[in-house]
Amino acid sequence: MKIGIVYTSTTPELIEMMNEQIRLQLGEVEIYEQQAPEILAQVREAGYVTAEPAAHLITMFMNAVREGCDAILNVCSSVGEVADAAQPAAAYLGVPIVRIDEEMCREAVRSGVRIGVMATLPTTMEPTVRTIERMGRICGRHVELIPCLVEGAFGLNQDEFRQRMAESAGTIADEVDVMVGVATPVAMSMQAATKDIPLIF
Numbered sequence: 001m002k003i004g005i006v007y008t009s010t011t012p013e014l015i016e017m018m019n020e021q022i023r024l025q026l027g028e029v030e031i032y033e034q035q036a037p038e039i040l041a042q043v044r045e046a047g048y049v050t051a052e053p054a055a056h057l058i059t060m061f062m063n064a065v066r067e068g069c070d071a072i073l074n075v076c077s078s079v080g081e082v083a084d085a086a087q088p089a090a091a092y093l094g095v096p097i098v099r100i101d102e103e104m105c106r107e108a109v110r111s112g113v114r115i116g117v118m119a120t121l122p123t124t125m126e127p128t129v130r131t132i133e134r135m136g137r138i139c140g141r142h143v144e145l146i147p148c149l150v151e152g153a154f155g156l157n158q159d160e161f162r163q164r165m166a167e168s169a170g171t172i173a174d175e176v177d178v179m180v181g182v183a184t185p186v187a188m189s190m191q192a193a194t195k196d197i198p199l200i201f
Contacts, residue, residue: 001071002030004064006057008040008076013158018075032067034060043078043123054082061086065095072097078123080131104180105131109139112177116146118169120154132180148172 003022007015019031039053057079064072072095074083080099090097105128108115115132119125129145136143150168169179 001026002032002067002069004032004034004061004067004069004072006060006064006072006074006076007033007035008037008043008057008079010035010037014075018073022073032064032069034063036060040076040078040123044121047123049079049082049123053079054085057082058086061090061097065093069095071095073100074098075100076124077101077119077128078121079127081127099131101128101131102135106135106139108132108178108180109135109141109143113142114144114146114175114177116148116169116172116176116179118148118150118165118179118181120150120165122149125149128180146172146175 003026005018005022007018015033022029022031036056039056042053043049057074061072061074061083072090074080074097077100080101083097083099086097109132117125117128117132119128125147129147132143132145148168148171150164152164173179
């Protein structure tokens with residue numbers, strides 16, 4: 001099996017963690033990586049996904065198809081809705097495009113009514129909130145979302161990042177039934193502060 005992974009944030013820690021998790025879940029698979037941090041930079045600058053980064057991302061999906069990938073993993077929540085838009089083409093080609101955050105959002109809806117959403121960028125928070133609300137409608141469940149945007153955490157070194165995220169998670173821990181970490185490093189940083197609250201990532 002060959003898995004394509006599309007990154008818009010390229011830290012060695014993230015890439016190492018993703019490769020480890022994929023091999024843990026799927027065994028020894030071939031991984032085809034593509035990295036385009038300029039996509040996230042353009043989204044952050046505009047405040048939303050414009051045509052240029054969306055087209056760039058879709059091109060990367062198609063590159064993975066041409067390289068013979070059996071499935072494609074979209075790692076960035078900020079551009080997750082572009083992956084949604086590409087689903088008809090993926091179905092026609094027989095190569096699924098999987099959003100890293102979709103099952104997380106579905107599981108959060110199944111796990112509680114008051115859902116805390118932790119993110120470091122507005123461009124990540126907003127599409128994640130919409131995805132959780134969509135999953136709530138699909139599952140027939142009413143949910144209340146408690147967003148916690150941790151401004152200034154993106155780009156910090158690992159120790160500072162973990163500390164900032166843990167502190168912020170603690171501020172909403174008493175208000176929620178379940179907490180969502182929009183990216184795996186975010187979620188790992190929240191674990192100490194969430195105590196007995198289910199943490200999904």
